[in-house]
Amino acid sequence: MEYRKLPRGGEDISILGLGTSSVGAASEREIEETVTFALENGINYFDMASADAKPFGAYGRAVAGSRDKVYYQIHFGANYETGSYGWTVNLDTVKQSIDWQLRMLKTDYIDFGFIHCIDEPSDLKKVLSGGILPYIQELKKQGIVRHIGLSSHTPALVNQVLDMDLIDMVMFSINPGYDYRHGDYAIGNVEERMALYRRCEAEGVGISVMKAFSGGQLLNAKTSPFGKALSEYQCIQYALDKPGVVTVLPGIRGKSDLERILGFFTVLPEERDYSVLGTFAPQAAGGICVYCNHCQPCPAGLDVGLINKYYDLTKAGDKLAHSHYLKLEKKADACIGCGHCDSRCPFHVNQMKRMKSIGTYFGE
Numbered sequence: 001m002e003y004r005k006l007p008r009g010g011e012d013i014s015i016l017g018l019g020t021s022s023v024g025a026a027s028e029r030e031i032e033e034t035v036t037f038a039l040e041n042g043i044n045y046f047d048m049a050s051a052d053a054k055p056f057g058a059y060g061r062a063v064a065g066s067r068d069k070v071y072y073q074i075h076f077g078a079n080y081e082t083g084s085y086g087w088t089v090n091l092d093t094v095k096q097s098i099d100w101q102l103r104m105l106k107t108d109y110i111d112f113g114f115i116h117c118i119d120e121p122s123d124l125k126k127v128l129s130g131g132i133l134p135y136i137q138e139l140k141k142q143g144i145v146r147h148i149g150l151s152s153h154t155p156a157l158v159n160q161v162l163d164m165d166l167i168d169m170v171m172f173s174i175n176p177g178y179d180y181r182h183g184d185y186a187i188g189n190v191e192e193r194m195a196l197y198r199r200c201e202a203e204g205v206g207i208s209v210m211k212a213f214s215g216g217q218l219l220n221a222k223t224s225p226f227g228k229a230l231s232e233y234q235c236i237q238y239a240l241d242k243p244g245v246v247t248v249l250p251g252i253r254g255k256s257d258l259e260r261i262l263g264f265f266t267v268l269p270e271e272r273d274y275s276v277l278g279t280f281a282p283q284a285a286g287g288i289c290v291y292c293n294h295c296q297p298c299p300a301g302l303d304v305g306l307i308n309k310y311y312d313l314t315k316a317g318d319k320l321a322h323s324h325y326l327k328l329e330k331k332a333d334a335c336i337g338c339g340h341c342d343s344r345c346p347f348h349v350n351q352m353k354r355m356k357s358i359g360t361y362f363g364e
Contacts, residue, residue, distance in 0.1 A: 001042025007204030017045030019251035035062035056104035077116030113145035155188035200244030295341035332358035
């Protein structure tokens with residue numbers, strides 16, 4: 001494992017951490033084994049923005065006895081009271097969620113307390129006026145939160161928070177698809193995004209990278225915006241080469257995924273090299289779902305991200321994905337057209353229209 005030092009604090013952080021969004025698909029036993037394997041291989045940074053509540057207890061058991069050797073990135077605004085991920089700016093709900101997360105993780109402190117998923121000016125206003133930020137700041141005074149951070153997909157809002165001189169770490173989406181295409185899908189053109197990375201580097205604010213593979217789209221030629229596939233290793237190296245980046249947090253589904261990801265350290269340098277990007281002609285594309293589930297919870301109970309993923313994979317020729325879609329309890333035709341997902345999507349996907357298209361495609 002290789003480590004990078006956090007500018008504000010000096011902690012040595014593994015350049016590969018773990019994202020938790022997908023691991024809930026595994027059993028609790030496998031999650032525990034995966035986290036133990038990660039620790040054995042020097043991974044010490046864990047993001048806890050999970051798609052569901054299952055991983056927290058498994059993490060708590062796996063890390064027991066090694067708590068002083070790991071760093072948790074915990075989100076103030078991620079809510080698991082239903083068992084699945086939800087987004088909230090209600091202060092009482094945030095407090096209840098943080099208390100629950102600490103109990104499940106068997107810890108009494110938070111290494112990185114993150115203002116969660118601030119993508120719109122109204123989101124930031126709610127966090128500031130609703131008491132969430134003062135709550136995090138008070139916990140920092142008490143020593144319960146060691147560092148304050150922010151997760152966002154919007155460069156302008158990250159810059160606004162940087163102006164406040166509050167944060168030591170930003171969780172930001174970095175991959176070649178986002179950086180080299182203009183328009184709403186990438187949120188900020190390449191100049192604006194690179195300027196943000198450089199500012200973080202200059203001001204000593206670390207970046208933890210989410211969506212390094214663009215929800216898996218970059219790994220498949222049929223879904224890649226470039227028309228050609230990149231490897232996981234190329235995407236990881238691409239992110240690590242950006243100014244300010246301290247760690248990359250791939251979403252893994254279990255131990256086998258982690259074993260493959262750790263191959264990053266043993267492959268030949270040419271297998272990490274992404275200079276092939278220079279031969280790609282980026283396509284003008286927008287409104288593509290990357291299955292991030294920031295639209296959750298759906299009032300009608302749809303797993304919007306999973307529906308989109310199975311649809312995209314089916315169109316790319318994955319017969320197993322077609323079968324998985326047909327087994328879903330609630331399919332695209334259950335959409336009630338309330339607009340909740342459209343209002344929360346950081347990538348401006350028209351999910352209501354997309355649900356109709358998906359329903360028609362599968363003959364519903």
